[in-house]
Amino acid sequence: MKTAVGTGSGEERPGRDLLESRPGCNWPSLLLLLLPFRRLDPEPIRSIKALTAQRDAFIRRKKLIPSQLRVLHDKVVLPCLEWHNSKHPDDEYEAAPGVVTRYTTYRDNTLWSHGNFVARRKRSGFFSFLPAPRTLFFFELRRTNGVVEVTASIPLDEPVTEAYTFFGFPLGWGTRRNGQADCVCKTCYRRFHVPYFGLKRTCICEDSKVESVCKMCYLQYNTVHPIRGGFLFGQ
Ligand SMILES: [Zn+2]
């Protein structure tokens, strides 16, 4: 007759004998319980908000390879500079080494992108061979029915200290300012750092109304925006 734990029945059960050599002390099961990384719930049900945050974090972490960066550079920087230069023929800019950032949001059948790139003022005359200082640009792109158009391309009053490479060698160790907590007084355009929702700031001017510079990017994306606006989505 078979028993659940039978050591004297004469049956050959090599695997179980090892496990059950000491009745009442199941070491492998005990170890499983004590493992620090054991997941009690392998597939927890997550809310849409948590899933969206997870996807956004994944996109933010994703590093682009150099060829992808070049494509992004050509698709974003060149049309944006063309847009800016066509509106300011006496103040033209050209592309300069630096990181291009772009963040997108889908709203009402339209894909909106905000981001930054680096450019420098075109020089003419005797000293035109000397490169002008680099400037951070803000851009806004709108994509509707497969057609992408530039809706803003604005030079910012921001020093560009980020590192860039020259023939593959990194130059400097600078970092770019993160604009995701930027808020502004809508009366005098004074800038405020508001790192979380609900934190109230008041400006010294009367009638002050401190709000996020961009509702799309606030506490989400590190884009630096023009304080006085000039873009269509998120103001
Ligand atoms: Zn103010």
Ligand SMILES: [Zn+2]
């Ligand atoms: Zn924005």
